Amino acid sequence: LNAPVVAHISELNEVDATLVCVPLDAVMGVAKDLLQSRIPVVECARLHGEAFLAHKAEIHRAALHHKLPAVVGAGCDPGVFSLLRSHFALLAPGGHTETSRHSVPSLHHTLAATDIPGVRQALATESRSVEGRRQRYVYVELESSADVAAVTDAIVHDPLFLDEQTQVFPVHSLAALEAANHGVTFERRAAPGDPGHAAFLLEARYDEAWLAARMMLAAARALPFLQAGAYSLLDLPPGALWGEQRAAAEKEWI
Template sequence: MQRIRLAVVGFGRLGRACIDALREAPDLELAGVVRRPEQARHALPQPYARVKVADHVSALGAVDGALVCVPPEAMLDVAQELLRHKVPVVECAAVDEATLHHNLEALHAVAVDKKVPAILGAGWSPGALSLFQNLFQLLIPKGETELNHRPGVSLHHSAAAREIKGVRDALCAELRGADGRPQRYVYVELQPGADLDAVTRAVVSDPLFLGEETQVFVVDRVAELEQAGHGVVLSRRGTAGRGIHDSLLLEGRFDPYAFSARIMLDAARHLPACKFGAHLYSVLV
């Protein structure tokens, strides 16, 4: 099978993440990086020194698509220019819904005229997060959704959890559920031989946590959680009714640039089958 050959436009954190992801993808090939003329004269730093650099995508030879990794305010101009040269594009600018649909309309007109595809919203948000939200709503049609970014840390509750026997370190995230009631997510680093069930019982029975919904998770190192660059808690609770009271929870800490790069690569795999015009990633998958 012939590999899909892609250019990376931009060399910020997202551009680097796309290069790293491309190097690990057996079905994709990195054609090179496109930078501004004053930057393209210089080789990239290690470990990217061997990557070809150009000031225009045409200097990289034939490509099957371009991953647009520029700031959101520059995305539309860059993507339109690529489409005018009949280069399919994938972008993941973090923008609100109104801006996303404005960009979709603007790129659709150029893409149809030049008979090439474009895929928008192929990042973490908009992109993967939207898929989770839609799936939660599909599974629980009647209910309320709560989304929190970077959950707040409760220092007092964290300190209390650290005092529990068997706990080496702890971090407590403080949230509010859809009903307004407090929720606690306690991450514990256990001492050797400690029992998680016993620690969990001790945490939830502590007077500080009584009357609050509390969940306890074991982690290798609490310090790594405190240094994490991005966090999200997505929950959906079904309205009261017959049978089980449905609820879903997604909790994660991750590198949003790495996640966005992986989504962009998945979108690029859809390019050969896409009709001419601009498409939303969430509709394609």
């Protein structure tokens, strides 16, 4: 990366935005100093609920005073996961969301799944839902000729797995999965009696720092479209996160 390294940001010229990546107790002071220096801010403080709202309000006052925009909570969580949770809730209002996190080192090999025809390799991990029921997630790397539905059915109905709710996720490479350092599963279920009976499941594997950096860069692309003040990701139009690529993104994803 051909980028200058300086002792203080004042040594740089024409800074369009800053990504604040410092410990939580230093975020507020750094953000205020940057705003005072007339530099827009994107930060990723790990705060939720009332603590996040109070943090946002204080940065909002500073941003208004200096007539600059700032985006707060634009990391991994809050950040990426906030967007996913809120969109699931929009589609299944009044329902319930379960979040299961695991570190990839918690995955272990499972011979029961590996012995199923079409399965090249398999890894599994267990967790408990908020209601306390046991859940198992099985990741399978399949042969090219494998039938995904048949493999899934065989694993779910294997006697070894019948005592737990089991989800099966085909992956291209278990080696790549093991190289990731975090995993998460979001499940959103509609409220009882909801006529749509909606249910959404998202499974993800990721490097937390890499994911947070991607989200912060997207938030920085939105800064030129914003008035003075502090914004969370839920305040931003989705298209603004694409910046100059907005038209191309709309054409591809809509």
